[in-house]
Amino acid sequence: MCSLKTSERNHSSKRDRGGYLNTYLKKISCKLGGIMQRFTKTKLFKVLIVAMLLLFLISANPYNFFNPFRSIVTTVVLPFQKFFYSVSFGYGNMKDFLGSIGQLKDENKRLMIEKQELLARNAMLSDVENENTILREQISTLPREKYDLLAANIVSQDPNGMGNWLEIDKGSDDGLSVGMSVIISKGILLGRIQEISASSSKIILLTNSKSTVNAMTSNNGTKGIVKGEYGLGIILDMVLQTDPIQIGDNVVTSGIGGEFPRGLFVGVIQEVHNSDDNLFQQAVISSPVQVSRLQMVFVVKNEK
Template structure:
């Protein structure tokens, strides 16, 4: 029995040695220098390694795309900011150009009136519309020789008159105020006298037009020059919608102001002028 066990052990040892010999032989004869076991392990690992490499490559490309989108977003934001800045600068340039044109217009008008009017240019620094008066404030006052009731104009026409004067500012009552009334004639005939008065809400009305007047829509109403307040010939507005009054003796008409009072930024104040001598107790 012992002999049988001994024989089995010898055969087992021999078989093990033979297997080891074969493994060593196959490993040493591999042209790539890899053993069978090692090649089997590597072949089994290869698909997994390819998968990992593919994932790594995909992540790298995704990261590149993400960085590209971020750069593009930053570029767009920079471009938008630049466009906004350019738009702002363009707006400022247009405003400056418009101001230069307005001031040039005032200067040209003032130069054209030398010898007839003594004019003082002023900027509008405030508006005060309310239930009683419609006024604006200018940045010139008594220090510049301004006094009450001086007419206020632009090259387009009549704006109003001064009703309050301080040292450095003055208040202008606009022609559309209900307290305003100006002696006027209708051009081109100059035979149709009347009174232009403010009716509020930015509107004017001419009253006391003679019933025989040949005035038509589109004619101009200008200052008559028969008062001591306004010089003659200053445009007030355009005649619209002439109507006969109930008494049948006079006509009235709406007057479209020559000056857009809501968009004024600068005005001219007439400090003195030459006026024709008017009959006593006539005109406003």
């Protein structure tokens, strides 16, 4: 009944793998059906049916007469009940366990997102706190008793990284003008305003090769001119050979010419040597200014 005709075999040989699988499954189904048919005709099957009916009648019968038999049936059936109950209970627990894993994953993902948000928020707060601390330190060391100062934020710097100039967010609308001195904390000279617009200003730094400042040493008044070294540093030039100058001397603005207020700190003498023509002395100045780390500067509007 389950056999295939020759024509069907020839036809099936032309089918794809899916056809072969269907044919194979049909054969297995036919074989299992035959086995079940033969099993239902055996004495063992009949005995099992009768035994199951008896067990059901005994366990369901309410009369005490069947109590001894019911006890035997319970003893026989109980291990199987325990087995099937434990399997079903284990399946339920496993289902709950797998469900809880999914919930834990979702909860863990949510907690990770919250953690990242908190870290970002703490980083921002820490950055703001550091900025406020730096600003307080700068303001506390500013020579406000001597100058009328205006705070300004740096909005851009020399893109070549040469330290030649920077731009601030204050301009003529804020009362600024070309030539005004720009300082940082402790009255350290940074440069002066070279170009200006209504809302911004461009500052030429001391390190710019076009920058010149009349200066002197603070301990003995030796005078010279501070010049920029192409964005790399600053020197004190045009110092007379007869004037005393030595390593460690502080250099400040002299106020000569009126371009810069007197007494603004420039730097410390680091090296001293003669000029190329041996007519003057020349000194390398170490400046405390780190332009790349600056965020705010102060413009000297007037002297008090």
